[in-house]
Amino acid sequence: MVMPQPxxxxxxxxxxxxxxMAVVDLNFKVMPGQIKAIIGPxxxxxxxxxxxxxxxxxxxxxxxxxxxxxISGEKPHRIAQKGISRTFQTVELFGNMTVLENVMVGRxxxxxxxxxxxxxxLPGVKREERLVLEMAQEKLEVVGLMRRANESxxxxxxxxxxxxxxxxxxxxxxxxxxLDEPAAGLNETEKxxxxxxxxxxxxxxxxxxxxxxxxxLVMNISDEIVVLNYGEKVAEGTPEEVxxxxxxxxxxxxxxxxxx
Amino acid sequence: MGKENRRAVFILMICLGIFPFxxxxxYYLSIMIFIGINAIIVMGLSLLMGYAGQISLGHxxxxxxxxxxxxxxxxxxxxxxxxxxxxxxxxxxIMAMAIAIPTLKLKGHYLAVATLxxxxxxxxxxxxxxxxTGGPSGLSGIPSIHFFGYSFKGGWRYxxxxxxxxxxxxxxxxxxxxxxxxxxxxxxxxxEVAAQAMGVNVSQFKIQVFVLSAIYASVAxxxxxxxxTFISPSTFSLFVSILxxxxxxxxxxxxxxxALLGAGILTVLPESLRAFRDFDILVYGIILMTILLFMPExxxxxxxxSLIWMRKKW
Amino acid sequence: MSLFSEILQFxxxxxxxxxxxxxxxxxxxxxxxxxxxxxxxxxxxxMFGGLIMVFLxxxxxxxxxxxxxxxxxxxxxxxxxxxxxxxxxxxxASLLTLIIVTIAASILxxxxxxxxxxxxxxxxxxxxxxxxxxxxxxxxxLQTFWVLGTTLAIxxxxxxxxxxxxxxxxxxxxxxxxMAASLMGIxxxxxxxxxxxxxxxxxxxxxxxxxxxxxxDYDRGPMLAVKGFCAAVLGGLGVGYGVVLGGFIVxxxxxxxxxxxxxxxxxxxxxxxxxxxLCFKPSGIFGSEEVSKIxxx
Numbered sequence: 001m002v003m004p005q006p007x008x009x010x011x012x013x014x015x016x017x018x019x020x021m022a023v024v025d026l027n028f029k030v031m032p033g034q035i036k037a038i039i040g041p042x043x044x045x046x047x048x049x050x051x052x053x054x055x056x057x058x059x060x061x062x063x064x065x066x067x068x069x070x071i072s073g074e075k076p077h078r079i080a081q082k083g084i085s086r087t088f089q090t091v092e093l094f095g096n097m098t099v100l101e102n103v104m105v106g107r108x109x110x111x112x113x114x115x116x117x118x119x120x121x122l123p124g125v126k127r128e129e130r131l132v133l134e135m136a137q138e139k140l141e142v143v144g145l146m147r148r149a150n151e152s153x154x155x156x157x158x159x160x161x162x163x164x165x166x167x168x169x170x171x172x173x174x175x176x177x178x179l180d181e182p183a184a185g186l187n188e189t190e191k192x193x194x195x196x197x198x199x200x201x202x203x204x205x206x207x208x209x210x211x212x213x214x215x216x217l218v219m220n221i222s223d224e225i226v227v228l229n230y231g232e233k234v235a236e237g238t239p240e241e242v243x244x245x246x247x248x249x250x251x252x253x254x255x256x257x258x259x260x
Numbered sequence: 261m262g263k264e265n266r267r268a269v270f271i272l273m274i275c276l277g278i279f280p281f282x283x284x285x286x287y288y289l290s291i292m293i294f295i296g297i298n299a300i301i302v303m304g305l306s307l308l309m310g311y312a313g314q315i316s317l318g319h320x321x322x323x324x325x326x327x328x329x330x331x332x333x334x335x336x337x338x339x340x341x342x343x344x345x346x347x348x349x350x351x352x353x354i355m356a357m358a359i360a361i362p363t364l365k366l367k368g369h370y371l372a373v374a375t376l377x378x379x380x381x382x383x384x385x386x387x388x389x390x391x392x393t394g395g396p397s398g399l400s401g402i403p404s405i406h407f408f409g410y411s412f413k414g415g416w417r418y419x420x421x422x423x424x425x426x427x428x429x430x431x432x433x434x435x436x437x438x439x440x441x442x443x444x445x446x447x448x449x450x451x452e453v454a455a456q457a458m459g460v461n462v463s464q465f466k467i468q469v470f471v472l473s474a475i476y477a478s479v480a481x482x483x484x485x486x487x488x489t490f491i492s493p494s495t496f497s498l499f500v501s502i503l504x505x506x507x508x509x510x511x512x513x514x515x516x517x518x519a520l521l522g523a524g525i526l527t528v529l530p531e532s533l534r535a536f537r538d539f540d541i542l543v544y545g546i547i548l549m550t551i552l553l554f555m556p557e558x559x560x561x562x563x564x565x566s567l568i569w570m571r572k573k574w
Numbered sequence: 575m576s577l578f579s580e581i582l583q584f585x586x587x588x589x590x591x592x593x594x595x596x597x598x599x600x601x602x603x604x605x606x607x608x609x610x611x612x613x614x615x616x617x618x619x620x621m622f623g624g625l626i627m628v629f630l631x632x633x634x635x636x637x638x639x640x641x642x643x644x645x646x647x648x649x650x651x652x653x654x655x656x657x658x659x660x661x662x663x664x665x666x667a668s669l670l671t672l673i674i675v676t677i678a679a680s681i682l683x684x685x686x687x688x689x690x691x692x693x694x695x696x697x698x699x700x701x702x703x704x705x706x707x708x709x710x711x712x713x714x715x716l717q718t719f720w721v722l723g724t725t726l727a728i729x730x731x732x733x734x735x736x737x738x739x740x741x742x743x744x745x746x747x748x749x750x751x752x753m754a755a756s757l758m759g760i761x762x763x764x765x766x767x768x769x770x771x772x773x774x775x776x777x778x779x780x781x782x783x784x785x786x787x788x789x790x791d792y793d794r795g796p797m798l799a800v801k802g803f804c805a806a807v808l809g810g811l812g813v814g815y816g817v818v819l820g821g822f823i824v825x826x827x828x829x830x831x832x833x834x835x836x837x838x839x840x841x842x843x844x845x846x847x848x849x850x851x852l853c854f855k856p857s858g859i860f861g862s863e864e865v866s867k868i869x870x871x
Contacts, residue, residue, distance in 0.1 A: 054457055055456075075456075094454065097447065105458050109460075172458060
């Protein structure tokens with residue numbers, strides 16, 4: 001059997017802040033169509049890893065390959081163009097815009113009309129605008145926020161803001177979606193719903209990489225899990241394998257399991 | 261550009277269209293012409309400040325480049341008004357790019373500093389190139405505008421010309437605001453990091469908007485030169501740049517309509533303070549301070565909010 | 575006069591005017607460090623310093639050693655009142671609005687000054703009477719030494735204040751992270767009030783020492799503010815000694831350009847150099863890249 005090419009692959013990826021090693025020689029792969037989770041205690045370097053993959057932070061060393069091509073060191077908007085999108089741990093919505101407009105911004109990268117064309121409102125602009133609008137509405141349907149479309153993004157509850165971030169990320173037509181703690185601050189029903197939505201997203205052919213603290217959700221939906229501690233990979237494998245790994249229990253899971 | 265804006269533009273056009281039929285005085289017409297000219301610059305600045313979040317302390321220089329290009333090329337080199345106009349735009353574009361490309365890639369106050377320096381340099385050039393610009397005593401004899409034998413001399417004709425240009429640029433600006441570009445720029449205001457992650461090339465748009473605002477100022481410069489037919493450097497000093505900035509903020513940064521209002525108020529205010537003679541600056545200062553303290557988001561927003569409040573009350 | 579003594583003359587003029595720019599720059603810096611606001615009314619503090627000193631010593635005949643501190647106190651009070659009535663009420667407004675408020679204040683201050691003093695320039699007798707000193711063929715007025723000495727004293731005092739005292743250190747903490755500063759028990763609003771008063775006081779000192787040499791009128795502020803701002807950005811906004819050196823660099827360049835090349839270029843030269851340096855080192859000559867990344871403006 002020929003192994004398919006990984007959609008994302010890091011090799012010896014490293015990030016140092018001053019003297020602090022945030023990510024240490026990290027090697028891991030994400031296969032197309034997977035839901036892969038990254039877990040680890042606070043400060044394990046998970047969000048830093050996301051920031052490096054999406055180009056917000058430059059890596060100190062090592063490489064990141066997306067669909068076989070090197071992307072480390074590229075500008076964030078170029079990486080978005082190539083097909084990686086993300087949500088943020090601390091919700092980063094455009095609070096000065098409506099829910100619908102937020103999603104429409106997500107479509108930015110797939111549209112091209114420039115300043116002058118838009119200013120003159122040339123015929124193509126109107127068509128493009130209509131397509132953007134339809135697309136945005138469609139994505140809002142996916143996460144079930146259509147009824148909020150015209151409300152201010154900063155005014156809706158946190159759970160819905162998290163969903164809105166997902167809809168906005170989907171609007172960029174990503175092949176790989178990075179979700180940074182999508183369930184943080186959500187109640188039980190919302191958590192279940194977000195699990196369903198993540199599955200639905202994978203069902204539409206998008207690979208998902210997520211950072212999450214809620215173990216029940218992670219164990220439930222992930223195909224594979226990477227465990228980080230102090231920037232290093234402690235373990236990698238299916239949920240079953242990771243649950244049984246002693247190092248993982250020591251580093252992190254022990255607490256969770258005791259309380260579970 | 262949305263139903264409300266379309267209606268507002270329409271109302272504005274009608275008001276301006278009938279204005280010269282009721283106001284015959286050349287003095288009031290010329291004030292309206294100056295409001296139109298300032299409004300053109302301030303609209304561009306408002307796009308830059310309200311939507312790209314940048315401050316320019318040198319827009320009077322672009323205004324000056326437009327005016328001097330028109331003046332010098334028509335008076336000294338016998339260019340046609342049209343050619344001179346486009347030369348001004350071309351020169352402003354090049355200059356704006358030269359400033360914006362290095363500075364807008366950096367975060368922070370660099371554009372403010374760079375435009376401050378640029379403005380001062382241009383001001384010195386206007387003063388010192390005696391042979392070309394006429395130096396501090398200015399350049400006179402600039403021809404008035406005429407197309408195909410139709411002259412725009414005379415208050416009301418020039419009034420219509422200036423305001424036609426202003427309205428066209430207003431529509432252009434509103435179109436931009438309500439397009440993917442405007443959305444992207446507003447997104448940058450909301451969260452720069454998220455905007456980038458959505459594929460918005462932040463510095464590219466900031467540069468484009470800065471260049472656009474420089475072109476607006478240059479267009480206004482040409483209209484100014486051919487109206488007053490005499491230009492001198494003092495019209496394009498740093499303090500004019502600051503006055504323009506003030507118009508944006510007083511009117512309400514982040515709204516094109518606010519920019520129009522700001523241009524109107526701060527053009528009329530000094531005129532109406534003439535009665536105070538030497539104390540005009542004191543009264544002017546008090547009025548500005550009062551507006552800022554009580555409507556820090558600008559008069560436009562302040563008025564809208566009080567209208568909503570009044571509607572609720574009654 | 576030989577070329578050497580001519581250049582020496584320009585250097586002394588440059589150092590004198592540079593001292594004033596340094597002090598204006600330091601004033602910018604103090605407020606910037608506490609609030610990240612660029613206070614464009616900084617030049618008006620200098621103007622008030624000069625004109626109030628004239629009123630106290632020439633009109634009311636107060637002796638120098640009474641008039642000097644009294645003027646500084648009055649201008650500090652103006653700075654504090656400005657902060658209380660114009661900056662404090664708008665603490666939730668955007669940084670841009672606050673900067674525009676300082677411009678409005680600058681216009682208002684000029685209006686007040688013109689209301690009181692009119693448009694004429696005023697002069698002040700030099701602090702120590704006596705004929706100028708000749709150094710290497712250059713004529714140096716005695717007041718020059720007062721200006722240079724005062725600047726030196728100010729630099730030493732501000733360095734000690736920000737480096738050694740609790741209040742000084744607390745003030746610098748405010749702009750980096752007002753939230754964290756207030757959690758650490760720093761009274762942020764008080765620090766901002768103090769920063770305005772201090773920087774007004776600095777401006778007043780600059781105004782008092784320069785008036786005997788260059789006269790003072792109501793409209794002197796804006797140009798001083800622009801130059802002081804250039805000095806601050808050139809040296810590295812946020813870095814005290816950088817700002818002071820920036821002031822001297824701007825002053826020297828200006829005086830040498832005016833003397834050796836052409837006086838019409840003097841106002842632009844500092845800005846050309848500024849643009850040039852910013853191309854290579856955006857945070858200013860002595861500024862830190864890391865620090866400038868965190869700052870908002």
